[in-house]
Structure formats: structure tokens, C-alpha cells
Amino acid sequence: MKIVISGLGIIGGSFAKAVKKYTDNYVIGINRSSPPLEDALACGAIDEIGSAESLKDADMLILGTFPAAAVQFVKDNAYLIPEKCIVIDSCGIKSQICPELTKLSKQYGFKFVGCHPMAGKEKNGFDASEADLFCGASCIIVPCGAEQKSVAAVEAFVKKLGFGKVVYADPEMHDRMIAFTSQIPHVVACAYVMSPVCPSHKGFSAGSYRDVSRVAHINEKLWAELFLENKEPLCDEIDILIKNIERIRDAVKNSKQQELEEILAESRKVKELLGE
Amino acid sequence: MKIVISGLGIIGGSFAKAVKKYTDNYVIGINRSSPPLEDALACGAIDEIGSAESLKDADMLILGTFPAAAVQFVKDNAYLIPEKCIVIDSCGIKSQICPELTKLSKQYGFKFVGCHPMAGKEKNGFDASEADLFCGASCIIVPCGAEQKSVAAVEAFVKKLGFGKVVYADPEMHDRMIAFTSQIPHVVACAYVMSPVCPSHKGFSAGSYRDVSRVAHINEKLWAELFLENKEPLCDEIDILIKNIERIRDAVKNSKQQELEEILAESRKVKELLGE
Numbered sequence: 001m002k003i004v005i006s007g008l009g010i011i012g013g014s015f016a017k018a019v020k021k022y023t024d025n026y027v028i029g030i031n032r033s034s035p036p037l038e039d040a041l042a043c044g045a046i047d048e049i050g051s052a053e054s055l056k057d058a059d060m061l062i063l064g065t066f067p068a069a070a071v072q073f074v075k076d077n078a079y080l081i082p083e084k085c086i087v088i089d090s091c092g093i094k095s096q097i098c099p100e101l102t103k104l105s106k107q108y109g110f111k112f113v114g115c116h117p118m119a120g121k122e123k124n125g126f127d128a129s130e131a132d133l134f135c136g137a138s139c140i141i142v143p144c145g146a147e148q149k150s151v152a153a154v155e156a157f158v159k160k161l162g163f164g165k166v167v168y169a170d171p172e173m174h175d176r177m178i179a180f181t182s183q184i185p186h187v188v189a190c191a192y193v194m195s196p197v198c199p200s201h202k203g204f205s206a207g208s209y210r211d212v213s214r215v216a217h218i219n220e221k222l223w224a225e226l227f228l229e230n231k232e233p234l235c236d237e238i239d240i241l242i243k244n245i246e247r248i249r250d251a252v253k254n255s256k257q258q259e260l261e262e263i264l265a266e267s268r269k270v271k272e273l274l275g276e
Numbered sequence: 277m278k279i280v281i282s283g284l285g286i287i288g289g290s291f292a293k294a295v296k297k298y299t300d301n302y303v304i305g306i307n308r309s310s311p312p313l314e315d316a317l318a319c320g321a322i323d324e325i326g327s328a329e330s331l332k333d334a335d336m337l338i339l340g341t342f343p344a345a346a347v348q349f350v351k352d353n354a355y356l357i358p359e360k361c362i363v364i365d366s367c368g369i370k371s372q373i374c375p376e377l378t379k380l381s382k383q384y385g386f387k388f389v390g391c392h393p394m395a396g397k398e399k400n401g402f403d404a405s406e407a408d409l410f411c412g413a414s415c416i417i418v419p420c421g422a423e424q425k426s427v428a429a430v431e432a433f434v435k436k437l438g439f440g441k442v443v444y445a446d447p448e449m450h451d452r453m454i455a456f457t458s459q460i461p462h463v464v465a466c467a468y469v470m471s472p473v474c475p476s477h478k479g480f481s482a483g484s485y486r487d488v489s490r491v492a493h494i495n496e497k498l499w500a501e502l503f504l505e506n507k508e509p510l511c512d513e514i515d516i517l518i519k520n521i522e523r524i525r526d527a528v529k530n531s532k533q534q535e536l537e538e539i540l541a542e543s544r545k546v547k548e549l550l551g552e
Contacts, residue, residue, distance in 0.1 A: 118482040138479045167479030177480035180473045185484035188464055190543035191520035195513060197456045198546055203414045203443030204453035206394040208461035210552075211487035217547040220540035227528045227536060237471060238525045242518055244467035249514045252503045260503060264496035267466035270474055271493040276486075 001025045001059035006073050008036040011090045012064020013129025016045040018161040021131040028054045036126035055080040063089040067097050083109040086150050094142050094171035096229040102144045111150040114142030122217040136164035179233035189216035277301040277335040284312040287366045288340020289405025292321040294437040297407040304330045312402035331356040339365040343373050359385040362426050370418050370447035372505040378420045387426040390418030398493040412440035455509035465492035
């Protein structure tokens with residue numbers, strides 16, 4: 001297959017490296033700026049630096065950019081994408097982008113299958129990409145009405161790249177789950193490190209500070225976009241979280257030891273039932 | 277030295293194992309129930325199963341129990357503790373217990389130095405203890421007016437056990453920092469997993485879910501006690517956290533992209549300034 005990857009950041013770069021490590025496919029990279037392309041070519045993550053014209057005989061297009069840029073790229077270049085081509089995105093939100101990409105795919109005849117690799121780091125850019133970033137991770141596939149043959153091809157493809165698990169969701173379910181599993185931890189981390197005592201934490205902290213604060217090393221442009229494009233599910237989850245923090249705070253404030261133990265035991269049981 | 281350890285849970289057990297691994301001291305274990313004592317004896321973590329009587333010629337007493345139980349144990353047995361003996365605790369809160377233990381030490385003539393090893397796991401009990409639990413961790417020493425010789429002896433002792441860093445604090449500063457670094461992550465983890473979508477997270481989650489939810493596998497009796505004995509600093513930090521979460525939520529809800537980016541950038545800068 002000839003695979004075009006648009007956007008060689010941590011995710012696009014990791015796709016490129018994984019494809020070259022685990023498959024025999026030919027990879028063409030496209031990126032807004034040159035340095036990641038040159039680095040990718042130098043380390044063998046791509047076979048060729050391309051342009052939109054490279055789409056003409058592509059078998060697959062992987063969108064590695066932010067959501068709005070991914071949609072814009074396809075809009076601008078849809079006329080170049082052949083019918084055989086399967087387009088997959090890697091965006092962290094789906095309700096705002098899948099319908100648009102599905103519409104373009106129907107209009108121009110190519111295939112579109114929504115994808116969200118559940119992997120990442122608190123670093124960004126091509127330098128942070130790794131051939132094994134996806135190893136054992138989950139890949140969420142959002143078929144959006146694509147034909148079964150294309151969906152099965154995407155599943156087989158991502159499994160070859162090392163993903164340990166594939167789950168299916170519609171855009172709404174995806175966004176509700178992601179608000180909880182991924183966006184809330186980023187909201188919490190950012191709110192947490194804004195405490196006035198945070199800058200003095202060293203020597204007084206251990207694993208739990210490190211874990212909760214880790215993703216506060218955030219890419220604010222990407223995450224502002226992701227939050228805003230998932231406004232309702234995210235605000236709902238934030239309100240649920242605040243309500244549950246307040247339950248604990250009120251039990252502490254009012255010295256309700258038994259009630260507090262019961263609330264904490266509820267949480268422990270959730271983790272135990274999940275086998276975590 | 278003859279060292280008595282009262283309470284062979286994860287912390288007391290790890291002290292026992294570290295003392296036997298890294299020093300030549302003789303260790304006597306005391307515990308409410310027998311199984312941890314037998315396990316500790318069988319694996320060489322202690323040299324002898326003791327009783328309060330063992331305190332009579334102890335050079336050091338390490339309190340490995342919950343805060344209230346630690347104070348009670350010293351109250352009940354202070355008359356047995358010789359003047360040469362240095363008593364250290366391992367409690368996660370200090371303002372509520374250090375003054376009492378300092379008072380007892382002055383009354384009976386032994387030495388007391390407050391200690392808080394910044395290490396732990398989401399598991400409890402002797403089975404979870406490890407000789408290397410403290411390796412590289414920070415140990416907070418709360419001298420509480422003890423003579424410099426005893427404080428220096430405690431610092432030298434914990435460094436031999438593998439602690440990477442020793443910091444000093446008074447009880448109030450300790451409790452304010454711990455509310456932030458340790459208690460807030462536990463509050464957040466417990467509140468987080470109470471979301472109704474949490475039980476369905478598998479396949480939709482990655483590192484950030486895992487990190488934030490980890491300590492929700494909580495020992496509710498211990499943490500309820502720690503929270504209640506640190507009520508004011510903890511409730512203050514919770515209110516700060518909620519306020520900062522609300523800042524993010526309101527920017528999302530009102531589609532204030534630039535404001536949202538600025539808030540997230542503030543957080544990123546805190547982490548960058550800390551070199552994290």
C-alpha cells in the first residue's frame with residue numbers, strides 16, 4: 001500500500017514509524033513545516049516527502065493533525081483522493097468531525113473510517129513519536145457508516161501496528177467516554193497545579209502528585225480545541241466530578257467519619273469491580 | 277541498635293525489611309494481629325516477635341500504625357520507653373499528633389522526632405511492603421523541638437534505608453503541603469471513579485485515566501482518619517481546586533477559546549518552571 005500521512009506530530013510520526021517497523025508499506029509524509037519531514041526521512045519513518053498531489057494514487061490517508069486542520073485538509077484536497085483510498089483520522093473528538101468527513105467521502109467516493117488511537121504522552125511533536133507508542137494500546141474505531149470491508153481493513157491495519165485492542169463506538173458514545181477517560185484528567189491536572197503551594201511541592205510529594213499532575217504539561221492549543229469541540233459531554237463530566245469532590249469535602253468539613261468512609265469505600269469498590 | 281517496630285503494614289513492614297537489608301540492626305516486631313508477625317519472622321524482616329516489654333531496652337521505636345493508634349500506643353507504653361530511645365512516627369499528618377508525642381517524650385524523657393516517608397502504594401498490609409519502597413523517596417522530618425543530635429541520627433538512619441532526600445518542616449507546613457501533594461490526589465481519584473461512565477471505560481482509556489484513578493483503590497479507614505485530622509488545610513485545597521476546575525469549565529461552556537488557552541498555558545508553565 002501507498003500510505004500518505006498528513007501531520008507528523010507525535011501521533012502521525014508514530015504511525016509513520018510503526019508502519020515502517022511492522023509492515024512493508026510505502027509511506028509519504030506531508031507536514032506544514034519542513035523540519036519534521038526532514039527528520040522523518042532521515043530516520044526512515046517515511047520513504048518520501050510528499051504534497052497534496054501524492055494523494056492521487058494513495059491507498060490510505062492518515063490524518064495526524066488537530067481536528068479542524070484535519071477536516072480542512074480533506075476539504076481542500078478531496079478532489080485528489082482516489083475512490084480506493086481509505087481515509088482515517090486520529091482525532092480525540094468525533095461528533096464534530098466525523099459527519100463532515102463522512103459527507104466528503106460520500107461526495108467524492110473515497111472511504112472514511114473514524115479512528116482514535118488511545119495513546120499519547122505529555123510531550124508533542126515528531127521528536128516524541130515512537131514506533132511502539134501504540135503497542136498494547138486500544139484503538140477506537142468509529143465506522144460512521146463506512147462499508148464493512150473498509151472497517152475490517154482498518155482493524156487489521158491497526159492491529160499490525162501493535163494496537164492490543166480495537167473497540168467500536170458511534171461518535172456520541174466516543175465523545176462521552178473520552179470526556180471522562182481523557183479530557184477530565186487533563187482538566188484536573190491543569191486545575192491541580194494552579195494551587196499556590198504547587199511550586200513548593202518538591203520533597204513533599206511522591207507518586208500521587210506525579211500521576212495527577214503529569215498531563216498538566218499540556219499543549220494548550222490542541223486541548224483547548226478538543227475541549228471546545230466536546231463542550232457538552234465535557235461540562236457534564238466536570239459537573240459530576242465537582243459534585244463528587246464536594247460530597248467528600250462536606251463529609252470532611254462536617255467531621256462525618258462514617259459517611260466519609262462509606263464514600264471512599266464506594267470508590268474502592270468501583271476499582272475492585274474493574275479489577276484495577 | 278535494637279529497633280522496635282509497632283505495626284507491620286506496608287510502611288512498618290518496609291521499614292523492617294529495609295533495616296534488615298541495609299543495616300546490621302536488630303529488629304523486633306509488634307503488631308495487633310499475628311499473621312504479619314509470623315510472615316515477617318519467616319522472611320527475615322524481623323529478628324523477633326516482641327511485645328510492649330521489648331521497649332525496655334530499645335534504641336529506636338518506629339510507629340508504623342495509623343495516627344490515632346500510634347499516639348495511643350505511646351501513651352499506653354511510655355513508661356516502658358528508655359531515655360536513650362528515639363521514637364519516630366510515619367504518619368501522614370502532623371499537627372494533630374506531633375504535639376502529643378512531643379509532650380509525652382518530655383514527660384517520660386525519651387526522644388521524639390516526627391517522620392513522614394513519602395512513599396506508598398495503592399495496596400496495603402505487610403504483603404505489600406518492600407525493602408526498597410523508600411529508595412530515592414523523600415523523607416519529611418518534623419523535628420518538633422527535639423535535640424539536634426537525635427534529629428541528625430534520624431536523618432542518617434533514613435538515608436541508610438535508601439531515602440534519596442530529607443526535607444524539614446514544622447507540623448503546620450507539613451500538613452499544608454501534604455493536603456496538596458497527597459490528600460488532594462486521593463480526593464480526586466475517589467471522586468473521579470464515581471462517574472456513572474467509569475465502569476465502561478475499558479477500551480476508551482489510556483495512561484491519563486490510569487494515573488488519575490490509581491489511588492482510588494483506597495484504604496478508606498486510613499484515609500478518612502488522615503482527611504479528618506487535616507480538615508482545614510484539606511478543605512482549603514479542595515476549594516482552590518474546585519475554583520480552578522470551574523475556571524476551565526466556564527471558559528469551555530462560554531466558548532472562550534483564547535481565555536481557555538491562557539488558563540491551560542498557565543498550568544503548562546507551572547510544570548515547565550518545575551522542570552517536570
